[in-house]
Amino acid sequence: MPTLSLHQQLLHDVFEDAARLQALRRDELDLRFGLESSTEDVESESDVESNMSTTSGISAISFMSIDSAQVPEDSDAISNSGIDEIAADELYLRHMTALGERLHFLTTSRHLAVYKAVHKASQLHLVLQLYNENNPKRFRRNLRVFPPTFDALLNHIENHTIFQNQSNVPQMPVPHQLTIALYQFGHDENAAGPEAVAQWAGSSAGMVVKASRRVIVAFLALHDQVIRWPSAAEKKAAKEWAEADSCAAWMHGYAPIWHTGYALREACTSWRGILRPQVELFAQHAAHHPS
Known part of the structure; x- marks a missing residue:
C-alpha cells in the first residue's frame, strides 16, 4: 500500500475522530431520550462512514451541530434533562468546534510546522562571473560546457515566454536558471537531486525543479531548428x-x-x-x- 503523507494522515485522523465523536453523541442521545436507531439511521451511518475519505462528506461531519430532530419539543422533558445533559451538549459542541478548526487549518495551511532556515552558500556568482572570466576549465567542470557554449545556449532561450510571468515577483534571472539546469544535467545519482543542487546554487529545491523544467521547455521549442538529419x-x-x-x-x-x-x-x-x-x-x- 502507498504510504500516506503526514498531511493526509492528519486529515484521516480528524475524519475518524469526527465519526467516532458523532457515534458517541448518537448513542448518548438514544439513551437520554429513549430513542432506538431505525434502519434508516443505520443506513445513514454507513453512508457517512463510506464518505469519510472525501472532503465534502467529512466537512459535513466536522461542522455538524446538534441535530434538532433529536431534541424533544416537550418542555417538561427539556426541564428534566438536568445539568449533566447541558454539560454533555457543551462538551460535544466544544469537541466538534475543535475538530472543525483543525480541519480548517489542515486544508488551508501549506506547511504544518515552522522549519528552521537551511543555510546555503550560492556558487552562481563564482561560476558565472569569476570562473567565466578567469577559469574556463573550472567553469566547464561545473556546467559541462565552456563559456562560449553557455552564451550561445542562453541567446537561444532567454526570450522564451516560459521565463516571463505577470506576477509582481519576478523570476530568477535566466542565466541563473540555465546554470542550475546545466549543473543538474551534468551530474547523476544523489548529486543531481534537487536538494543537492539547491545547496550548490543557494536556492530552494523547488526552484531547482522549476528552473530545470523551464530550460527543458525552452529548448524543446528549438527542436525543429536544431534537430535534423546531416547533409x-x-x-x-x-x-x-x-x-x-x-x-x-x-x-x-x-x-x-x-x-x-x-x-x-x-x-x-x-x-x-x-x-x-x-x-x-x-x-x-x-x-x-x-x-
Whole structure:
C-alpha cells in the first residue's frame, strides 16, 4: 500500500475522530431520550462512514451541530434533562468546534510546522562571473560546457515566454536558471537531486525543479531548428574525421568512435563490465573540436 503523507494522515485522523465523536453523541442521545436507531439511521451511518475519505462528506461531519430532530419539543422533558445533559451538549459542541478548526487549518495551511532556515552558500556568482572570466576549465567542470557554449545556449532561450510571468515577483534571472539546469544535467545519482543542487546554487529545491523544467521547455521549442538529419557534406566530413582520428575501417560507421587512448575492450566497458557506448556532440561554433 502507498504510504500516506503526514498531511493526509492528519486529515484521516480528524475524519475518524469526527465519526467516532458523532457515534458517541448518537448513542448518548438514544439513551437520554429513549430513542432506538431505525434502519434508516443505520443506513445513514454507513453512508457517512463510506464518505469519510472525501472532503465534502467529512466537512459535513466536522461542522455538524446538534441535530434538532433529536431534541424533544416537550418542555417538561427539556426541564428534566438536568445539568449533566447541558454539560454533555457543551462538551460535544466544544469537541466538534475543535475538530472543525483543525480541519480548517489542515486544508488551508501549506506547511504544518515552522522549519528552521537551511543555510546555503550560492556558487552562481563564482561560476558565472569569476570562473567565466578567469577559469574556463573550472567553469566547464561545473556546467559541462565552456563559456562560449553557455552564451550561445542562453541567446537561444532567454526570450522564451516560459521565463516571463505577470506576477509582481519576478523570476530568477535566466542565466541563473540555465546554470542550475546545466549543473543538474551534468551530474547523476544523489548529486543531481534537487536538494543537492539547491545547496550548490543557494536556492530552494523547488526552484531547482522549476528552473530545470523551464530550460527543458525552452529548448524543446528549438527542436525543429536544431534537430535534423546531416547533409551529404556533413556525413563526408564526419567520415574523413573518423578515418583520420582512428582508422580507415571505421569511417563508414561499422563501429563507434572511441576518442580515448585506452584499448577498445577497456574503453567500452565500465568497471562492472557493463557495455557503455559513448556519444560525442559537436557545437556549431566549434565544429572542428568535439566537446
